[in-house]
Amino acid sequence: MEQKPTVGFIGLGIMGHHMAGHILAAGYPLNIYNRTRAKGDDLVARGAQWCDSPGAVAAASDITITIVGYPADVEQVYLADGGILASARPGSVLIDMTTSSPALAARIAQSGLLSGVAALDAPVSGGDVGAKAGKLAIMVGGDKRTFDRVLPVLEVMGANIALMGKAGAGQHTKMANQIAIASTMLAVAESVSYARAAGLDPAQVLKVIGTGAASSFLLNGLGPKMVEEDFAPGFFIHHFVKDMTIALDETERLGLDLPGLALARSLYLKLKDDGFGEEGTQALYRAYNAIHSEAG
Known part of the structure; x- marks a missing residue:
């Protein structure tokens, strides 16, 4: 052998x-x-x-x-x-x-x-x-x-x-992956926030929309954690901020404007600066809780 x-x-x-x-x-x-x-x-x-x-x-x-x-x-x-x-x-x-x-x-x-x-x-x-x-x-x-x-x-x-x-193509592919995740996490957090503000059961909403066109790993896997406010890390916020920063640097070098990526990074960076960098990426939901609290 x-x-x-x-x-x-x-x-x-x-x-x-x-x-x-x-x-x-x-x-x-x-x-x-x-x-x-x-x-x-x-x-x-x-x-x-x-x-x-x-x-x-x-x-x-x-x-x-x-x-x-x-x-x-x-x-x-x-x-x-x-x-x-x-x-x-x-x-x-x-x-x-x-x-x-x-x-x-x-x-x-x-x-x-x-x-x-x-x-x-x-x-x-x-x-x-x-x-x-x-x-x-x-x-x-x-x-x-x-x-x-x-x-x-x-x-x-x-x-x-x-x-x-x-060499480098693997990292470029990962940047494309992180860019897709960044805006999807915005969408999931906003969906859960909207469902809750509208008086719906967010968990039930996720079960329904998670079988339709909105279905994704992030919605079905991390959406329920947002609902439960379970922010234990599967992937640290501070590492995601690092990834998005690399992606934005590459975006600038390539002459692109990716506003979803920029917005996601700004919200995650604030969470990191507020002391939540060791939490999981689903803790983005905290940003929307804060916005709703201020609005109320």
Whole structure:
């Protein structure tokens, strides 16, 4: 039997922890690192090997995967002295699954070529639910030969996996995804707010309209959480603000005007500034509650 490649995984947050767990469960030797070591204790108990730095993970792995917070974090773990690019095994593959800057993804890929390693950008969509189920959508930028080489590992984490183009194309696709989500979240929050103000049962309204043309994952999945005022995070507001900021930067560079995206970011940014950045994106409903309270 052919031995499976050793996989390194850096970033064991809400999504990364589940993703790493699926890789381990699929029989891949797994090296892990996270800034808070305790988040990896259960994976170590299941057989993962703890490493003391991102560079140490890369040095010990055939495939190194990262899913960290912000573009600045990506830049730090990949490009810093002693980081991933400086430590990676020649011939290994680096996969950044963070939602990050397309330009940074292209820069990492180019630096990888100079270092004798291949790099893919492969951001994901599906939140903690998709990560836990191993059903994430994974949008990939980079070389097809490299993509084919690591596809079995990606298939452990995702159900819809597509190579979208050259380095950076995965990040551009994720921006399109986040732009669609931004305006849809506005619509869901406004729909629930309207139903409640009109004296309807918002939960019943969602059950009805959720089977018609308005049906969507966000309406059917996060709409009920708005009704229940359950704002526990599946995806943090502060991370969504980061994503929308990247998208707006790209929008400006491309000469586009996307008012729905701009409005969504402004409302989410206010929530973040008001101390709700650690809540889930469905907490956008708070903004409409505040508007209604002021109106009343």
